[in-house]
Amino acid sequence: MKHVPERPLDRLTSIKVKLGGLIVGAVGVTVFVFWFGVRIAHLWPSVAGVIAAVIALVLIRYLARGMTTPLREMAEATQAMARGDYTIRITDTANDEVGRLARAFNRMAAELAETDRVRRDLVANVSHELRTPLAALQVTLENLIDGVARADPETLGTMLNQVERLGRLVTQLLDLSRLEAGTVPLDRQDFEVAPVLAHAVREQKLHAPGVEIDISVDELHLAADGDPERVHQVVANLLENAVRHSPAGGAVEVRARRSEHGVTIEVIDEGPGIPEPEASRIFERFYRADSARATSDGGAGLGLAIARWIVDLHGGEIHPERREPHGCRMVVTLPGARY
Template sequence: MKHMPQVPHVPDRPLDALTSIKVKLATLIVGAVSVTVFVFWFGVRIVHVWPSAAGIIAAAVALLLVSRLARGMTSPLREMAAAAQAMAKGDYTQHVTATSHDEVGRLATAFNQMAAELAETDRVRRDLVANVSHELRTPLTALQATLENLVDGVATADPRTLTTMLGQVERLGRLVTQLLDLSRLEAGTVPLDRHAFAVEPVLAHAVREQELNDAGIAIEMRVDDHALSADGDPERVHQVVANLLENAVRHSPNGGSVIVRARRTAESVVIEVLDEGPGIAAADAERVFERFYRADTARSSSDGGAGLGLAIARWIVDLHGGEIHSEPREPHGCRMVVTLPGAHPQPRQSEEITQ
């Protein structure tokens, strides 16, 4: 929605320049009383009309003056009431004229900002629903087609068909898990279990899990300081590293190697995941952290990713007050850098990851 610029003075709204309702009301009262007194005096003393006639004329002139001066004082309130009703019905395009500088004007400006933010939230929600439906439909359609072929006897339930079907079901399961994770993170329903934890076991756990998938990609772990500890929720940090490793392995060329390393800086712990794949183009470097954004749609969709892994990683890192970004790597490849603030020297004893 477009924001109208604040107009300092509109001829139709003579009191807009005054910055408070109190001052406006005082101006109105003083103006009305002065005009009444003057017209009455003029009528009785100069024109010599009956005092009652002079009174009526004075009252009429004062009324005219007040209605002229007060124009625009309450119209934003009426506009806001109408806009709020429209919003309740889902129409966020309404705009209130906010030209005055008093409390009503400021309220109207705040109202317009709120409307713009609600419109944006609504757009994001619609996009999310559309994306989720699309992502769910793709594997479902494939499953349905294969099942129909099996029922019709066109295809046989050989291991290849069943493996394909299993792949689709797994993709659906992964998507639902990621969506749940994202909604929990966004809603803040699962608070961080934050404490000092040893970094090396968390990385090692994520590497072992990734190696179980056996993509033929060697993963090398480089943590010089075995006692390196960070401040955070180890399960969530594990989730971040697992997501980064999954991406790195998926984008690695055959025989490529992936490195995961961690080090301490003055005020934080930096975890990096490096690969030898095609890397992420500068134009996509920020967008890959958006929900459902895939830099290479053709490749990613066939590989089963929905574009949620990095969005989840960023939410988790943000919750820790940290930072995550991607950098290009020479000669080619991607370097994902996670910075977790506030390293503590003493991790809890016998830290176990239960994932």
Template sequence: MTPRATPRPQLPDVRPLDRFGSIKIKLGVLVAATVVLAVFITWIGLRNELGPSRTLPLAIILSLLLTQVLARGMTSPLRDMTTAAQAMADGDYSRRVRATSHDEVGQLAVAFNVMAEDLASSDKTRRELIANVSHELRTPVAALQAQLENLVDGVVPADKGTLEGALKQTERLTRLVTYLLDLSRIEAGAAALNVTTIPVGDFLEDAAESLSMMEAAKDLHYVVDVAPPDLVLEADKERLRQVVTNLLHNAIRHSPPGGVIRLDGYSGTDADGLDVVVLEVVDEGPGIAPGDRERIFERFARGQHAPPRGRTTSGGTGIGLAIVRWAVDLHDGTVAVADSEHGAAIRVTLPAQGPEPRSAGPAAAPSRPDGGSPPTD
């Protein structure tokens, strides 16, 4: 059996020099302290007639010991960072460095801890991404596989209803893949816009019509209200279609059977007097809790509302609203959850003349064309 190595004795980790704000001052104090100690010991030795052969070695040993003690406290954060970095290389992002000084080493330790927090958050996001994507893809794949196996085995006939169910799962898979491609564009910083003039009324009518067959069993009704009727917007049509389509998917998913989904568009001005166009998608679902109103725009986040008794809500991917915020940000606009008496209302505010450099002041909620004020976020 190999004998266990005896641990080396550790000097105390004292940090009396933390009160100084510069490492150069600390080094100066360290040199001065060791010199003063050596001179003092030499003086004591000469007064007690110990002679140089005894006094000099004693002065050197005690000065080196003092140097080791003080230097250990100065460099302790560097050793902690080395140990933490080695742990991070092995996937452990929980290590933190004790930063007690205000000098360059202390500032480095603080920056290291911030970096460790960011790495831990990124690693958590990556793990959640893999888990959520795996879960979201597994559900339609499993359903589609079961339907196809039943068709092959002759358990169910290849009638219109069965094929429509398989088609629905395929469409869901396509939508998930599209979401993931959009996320990859977000990560890559793809922000190219093809800005054109868009008639808001026709655009919203087309968006509602293209999704009117989704969840047909719910018998949902769509109401498009645009004021003025000839309202136009300078924006990228495909990116804006992403915004409205994802908002409609969210509204359809949470709407009760026979519910009404409103698509409102109106003009207004912001705090700087610039013209803006506001788009609102309002449903009659269970609504969004105040604590979730900002979180739902994060990737893979879902609202924690409870569905009404006797009705279940289908889980979303948690990606759509994150893509909405990304596309709106590309247009220098804003998106937020607005107050609504019934259901959920999500408001998108875009500059009417297309993307412009963001102004420093906060944007005020534009007024409705009828003179009333929209609900505040």
């Protein structure tokens, strides 16, 4: 934002009042100077008239200083924006309509700059996440062609893993963009929570057969209001994280209960937990804690971003809590069923 010295009419809150003031001031000065020239200084009326006009023009120039500057700046800034430069801010010290327009313009420019930054980050992240498995596949294939590696089950298994990782990433990205664009409306209905949890747990056990996952629902037929398929996706993502961060032999638990705001679902593990400074960032797209980044089997950091979008669409809430002495409790609140 530019800092300019305050201008004479900046305090007036309406452009009409400013123009009115200018006209009254100019006419008043002209009349006075003309009267003074003719009556007191005994000038020719034509000379007195010219002097009065010049003084009125100088006065108008002084008073109206900067009234249209923001409009000129806005025209320049819009051209810069069209070229992709969102850094320009315009003078917004006036209190009238032009000043308000200038402030709205500056806010819009800031939001566009942020959107542009997010878009660039997204493209960079997506390219990076796609490149890693692609590069691994390429190396393995080259080794196979050169005869350095053999097409044994182990090599093919590694390749399949990379292809699965790519497929999963593309599915997640599609899901996220559909959720953000709102192109897949929620199929909202009253549904029973227990079967949805049981289904997610069964699926997770298929992927990680060694992990013990308990379910407890504190009320028979506990029901929520939402899209059961999407809620299943949330629970599946949370369970996947819980299992991934659990120590060997650690217990994972899924609980559901009626709460003040509806239905609360908790996914609890005995892993390292999420440190306080990271708690708000884990829902960002592609965010992974340093410890998760260090391991190669981690995901892309999209699971919780998807979960939060789904929960937000339901008008619910999701946050992590720390467990003592260690572990993580992910708490999801959804609206309760209406019946």
